[in-house]
Amino acid sequence: MKKYLQISALCLVVLAAGIFSSCKDDESGSSSPLIGMSVQLAAADSTVSTRINIDHANRLVTVSLSQEARDLSHVLCTFDLVNGASLYTPSVTNPVEMDLSDVTGVNILTGDNIVCYKIVAEVDSPIKEVKASYGGVEAVTSLDKKSRLINVYFGSDPVDFTQVQVEFVISAISSMVDPTSTNLTMDLSADTTYVKVQNDLVGTATYKMICWNDPSDNNLAIKRSADVEVTDNGGGSYTLNTTGTAPTVSTSMFPVSAGSVVSFSYKATKAIGRPRLSLDVNNKKLQMLGYEMNQADDWTEYAVDLGGVYFDMGSELAPGYPLTLSLGSESGVTIEIKDIQVREKNYEEQMFADNAYYFKFEDGKTGNNLKVNDVTTDEQFLTYKFTPSGTSDPYVSAKSREKAVTINDNQIYFEYKSESPFELQLFWQAVADSWSGRAGYMLPVSDVWVAVHMDWTDQVKSIFTTNPTAGDAGAPFRFDLEDLKDHSGGMIANVPIYVRNLRIGQKSYE
Known part of the structure; x- marks a missing residue:
């Protein structure tokens, strides 16, 4: 079957021969010889509806599809022509099987004239x-x-x-x-x-x-709320009084290009736990549980990096989003919040992230009742799947340290998703007499990424007091998962836990 460009070339040949002039009407033919057209799609596309539009002024036939078609290479096309007209190419027969998977066309002989129509098949967008x-x-x-x-x-x-x-x-x-x-x-x-x-x-x-448009002075405004009384204090400052068990606030929109760090300052009369940060409350790929917000009488800085959320969405990201914050589950809590921003990392934040030591694990390595698989898709987000095969002391060793860590490297950061609650324990040199300490609390089940920060200043100080060379390069950390339980509180195995960006370093902006 000849494509439209080939057909157009044929028209030029005919023109050069002096038979007709560029799809132009004359006394012996019709300038619009195509009255109508119908199509019969392949059997695989029986659920696809079609509509035909003929634009005579531009010699364009558009075959509109209700949805993507599986096979447009064998479409039976029937052309309704004026009396005396006939198909010139691609075939003198009518109907004719055509390939509509690409731009194509048809030439119609009418009197001594040939009229060329381009044919395009596309999913119709209202x-x-x-x-x-x-x-x-x-x-x-x-x-x-x-x-x-x-x-x-x-x-x-x-x-x-x-x-x-x-x-x-x-x-x-x-x-x-x-x-x-x-x-x-x-x-x-x-x-x-x-x-x-x-x-x-x-x-x-x-x-x-x-x-x-862009936020005023880079600060987001609170636009909507539920279970919260909002008082606008001016200058990007708000007082929030929770009035129900699912308090949330949503901000004005911000451009994705503004960065990925959510930051603000707050005071709170009670601890509210981990706020859920949502760019779209209906899409879990665009949600994350942040670090805990504690009771605070003085202004306290809060920041969470949503870079991983952006990465997960990739090309599916919209140009802009509002930020929705869940604020615990209690009424009667007063929270002051100011300077809500989504921004790039500043110099200090980037420095702390760059200088941290990132744990690396050998893909497929099995330790004691625990297997690790490297599921990293981008080196900026080292991601591992840990699968326990039993509940008795599951652990696996990381790769040997490429560089030394010091007594000042006492802050643990990572993100996780898990169908099982667990507690993290790290051994500094993979031996029982040199372990750094347990997390001190259970990490709950979550189907969205959870940002975790653990301050292990005391544990690391104790380790280096006992063993000044504990942080030397060449030794591995050991990664332990403790107290794995199912939803009823029983022990569980074979439920994967995903961890990414596991690192130890100095206290960062979080």
Whole structure:
């Protein structure tokens, strides 16, 4: 079967021969000889609906598909032509089997003229493109056709979100429902605006539309809350009084390019445990449990690196997100919070991360009732799966240390996911008389990554007092998992525990 470019070349040959002039009408033929077209897809695509649109002005036939087709290489096409017209290529027969997996075309002989139509088969998107501007400033817009999310981002330019000029480019088989126009001024000041489009294939399609710009002074504003009374103190400071058992606050949106460290300062009348940091409360890939927020009478710095969350999402990341913070499970707690940001690591934070010692394990190594597998996909996020084969003292040794660690390297950091609660224990030189100490508390089951920080200043000091050479290079750490239990409290085995970025170093920003 000849492709459209080949067919176009044929038209040029015919033109050179003086038979016809560039798909131009004459007295002996029709300028629009194609009345209609129908297609019969392969059996594998019996659930795919189609609509045909013929644009005579541009000589374009669009075969709109309701979903991705498995096989477009063998499509039976029937062309309805004006009286006296006939297919010239790809075949003189009608119907004809065609390959619509790529741009193709058909030439129709009408009188002494040949008219060329390009044929394109594509999944129809009710809205194909969105443009937005304010005061002559063009927004950066993106359209996620799968999730039907329209993102409108104005950067740092000041914008009156109630007066945004919007243009919708819709497909040929679509029509606007709400709003009714494709080009209008819209009020996009709400957190979410919904747009409805009627489509011949899918019926009414609803799109979620968000419009935003950069945070003022780099600080995020608290926009929404549940089970929390929020008092805006000005200058990026808020007082939060929890009124229910699931207190949460959500901020204005921030651009992904702003960085991955969530940071703020807080005071709290009671400890609230680990806040859940969510960029999307419906997507666990975009959630993480942070370090614990303790009772604090004075301003306390808090920061968690969401770099791993960004990495897990990869190309699926949207241009921007709001930040949602869960704040424990108790009412009657007063929390003061200020300077909420999502930012890049500063110099000190990056230095501490770079200078830490990162544990490395041999892929497939088996210790005592514990096997480790290296599941790292990026060297910035060393990730291991630990699978206990029994519950009696499961442990495995790491690779020998490549560099020495010192008495000042007394802070443990890592992230984990696990279907079993466990307690971490580290042996400094993989011998029982030189162990660094247990975590002191159980780490609970979690299906999202949990950020863990353990201050082992006293344990490490004791080790170096007893053995000044304990941190020399060449010796391995031993990694122990203690008190593995199932959901009913019984001992459990063969449930994997995932750990990444396990490191020991000086106290960092966390």
